[in-house]
Amino acid sequence: MYIDDTIAAIATPPGIGGVGIIRVSGKDSFPIVNSLFKSAGTVPLMDRQNRTIQYGTIVDPATNKTIDEVLVLLMKGPHSYTAEDVVEIQCHGGIVPVRQILKLLVNHDVRMAEAGEFTKRAFMNGRIDLTQAEAIIDIIEAKTEDSLSLAVSQLDGTVSSFVKDVREQLIAMIAHLEVTIDYPEEDIEDVTSQEVREQLEPILKAMDELLSTANTGRLIRDGITTVIVGRPNAGKSSLMNALLRENRAIVTDIPGTTRDSIEEYMTVEGISLRLIDTAGIRDTQDTVEALGVERARDYINKADIVLCVIDGSTPLTPEEIEILTSVSGLNTIVLLNKSDVAQVVTDENIKEHGTFTAIERISAKEGEGSAVLSKWVQELVYGGRVKQDNSAMISNVRHISLVEQAKAQVEEALSSIDMGMPVDFVATDLRSAWELLGDITGDTIRESMIDELFSRFCLGK
Ligand SMILES: Nc1nc2c(c(=O)[nH]1)N(C=O)[C@@H](CNc1ccc(C(=O)N[C@@H](CCC(=O)O)C(=O)O)cc1)CN2
Ligand SMILES: Nc1nc2c(ncn2[C@@H]2O[C@H](COP(=O)(O)OP(=O)(O)OP(=O)(O)O)[C@@H](O)[C@H]2O)c(=O)[nH]1
Numbered sequence: 001m002y003i004d005d006t007i008a009a010i011a012t013p014p015g016i017g018g019v020g021i022i023r024v025s026g027k028d029s030f031p032i033v034n035s036l037f038k039s040a041g042t043v044p045l046m047d048r049q050n051r052t053i054q055y056g057t058i059v060d061p062a063t064n065k066t067i068d069e070v071l072v073l074l075m076k077g078p079h080s081y082t083a084e085d086v087v088e089i090q091c092h093g094g095i096v097p098v099r100q101i102l103k104l105l106v107n108h109d110v111r112m113a114e115a116g117e118f119t120k121r122a123f124m125n126g127r128i129d130l131t132q133a134e135a136i137i138d139i140i141e142a143k144t145e146d147s148l149s150l151a152v153s154q155l156d157g158t159v160s161s162f163v164k165d166v167r168e169q170l171i172a173m174i175a176h177l178e179v180t181i182d183y184p185e186e187d188i189e190d191v192t193s194q195e196v197r198e199q200l201e202p203i204l205k206a207m208d209e210l211l212s213t214a215n216t217g218r219l220i221r222d223g224i225t226t227v228i229v230g231r232p233n234a235g236k237s238s239l240m241n242a243l244l245r246e247n248r249a250i251v252t253d254i255p256g257t258t259r260d261s262i263e264e265y266m267t268v269e270g271i272s273l274r275l276i277d278t279a280g281i282r283d284t285q286d287t288v289e290a291l292g293v294e295r296a297r298d299y300i301n302k303a304d305i306v307l308c309v310i311d312g313s314t315p316l317t318p319e320e321i322e323i324l325t326s327v328s329g330l331n332t333i334v335l336l337n338k339s340d341v342a343q344v345v346t347d348e349n350i351k352e353h354g355t356f357t358a359i360e361r362i363s364a365k366e367g368e369g370s371a372v373l374s375k376w377v378q379e380l381v382y383g384g385r386v387k388q389d390n391s392a393m394i395s396n397v398r399h400i401s402l403v404e405q406a407k408a409q410v411e412e413a414l415s416s417i418d419m420g421m422p423v424d425f426v427a428t429d430l431r432s433a434w435e436l437l438g439d440i441t442g443d444t445i446r447e448s449m450i451d452e453l454f455s456r457f458c459l460g461k
């Protein structure tokens, strides 16, 4: 079994830093590191006190060569990150020491960990469930304080405890129904159906309550995409600059995305916002104009918010009318720009060319635009409600979809009862709901799905 292996990985990011950490986990991690570790005193690592830090050096036993001066952390399973014996070797934070130590470990019966394997072990060993493992990815990938605190509450078990609670109630009902199925002569069917209905209604309500947080949760977790459109000289670049000046993201380099000149990241109302200037797509990316237009269209259709910049100081041009028509019906905010000079375009002129979420006047040149964007981000994410704390929120699309499916099964069970169907039908529906919810926490999920999920982690996690 692969879980018998002892695994290792560099836990710190590649590059130069103060300290580099190599994490080792598995049943042989103590003896293996002990064979490579030299320190004052003769007590072997496995006999030293748990959760202590030991000073010494890592020495290649084959050559007796010292690789680096280190601190070694001892964490005996099951009270460790993976719930196995874990040793962390803290060396100097260069690229070479961490690699040399990892190489030495690999030469001594340690296997290089796969992406996410430490966290996968924590899951396989039952220390955390799948929602908590996913929360760890979310913590690492969080781009704003709000998305971090949402992920931390998921790690703390907000989603798990909801699922666990509902599943316990469902299994009790299923057991009850199955008794009825097994002993039909007892004639308790009607009573049971009525009881089940009474128990299912609050469950449905709780599911609805949780799902009502899904939109907000998802946007906090994943961020939103905003696309800027407008004819040349409308003021798109000026707007982009005005917005960036006020909303610089904490994280500028978003891993996993290629940042070219048309995209910027910022934080607005605690939400990570990806801002795309479609003019940039045409100018910098494609020689064939049509392709650029097609890509721009693609971005527009996927955008959460479209900012349509119109020069308010000159009459609408045919090109502006065409742009307005193409973004009509979307979540489009028309920004009548250059409000610092005399305006000729009226709100009515705009409304003649489509339906838009709002029409606002700004002067990008004078640095305006940010307040308007904040207002509409808040509207999109919180639907005009006041921003609340992130506790009991569902944010992961996988979880949302499973709760929706489980809810449909509960509704199915209720309608089976209403239609006077035999209790086995009701029991089958409830069992499906129970299984779907189990997929969320990983209690009933298939192995292939688990592998897929953990492969999304980075190496060393
Ligand atoms: N050096 C280091 N820092 C780190 C981690 C790590 O693995 N190593 N972590 C990971 O990447 C995070 C901390 N996560 C952890 C989660 C659980 C346990 C743990 O030992 N749990 C035990 C004991 C709990 C207790 O004492 O109350 C348990 O759950 O039984 C350790 C780290 C962040 N910082
Ligand atoms: N008076 C006034 N002029 C503005 C305003 N915003 C932009 N301009 C001017 O309009 C011109 C075009 O502005 P840009 O921001 O470069 O416009 P753009 O839409 O990015 O243009 P392209 O890069 O060609 O697509 C510049 O001369 C700006 O100074 C504004 O709010 N008021």
Ligand SMILES: [K+]
Pocket: 310, 311, 312, 313, 314, 315, 316, 317, 320, 345
């Ligand atoms: K105009």
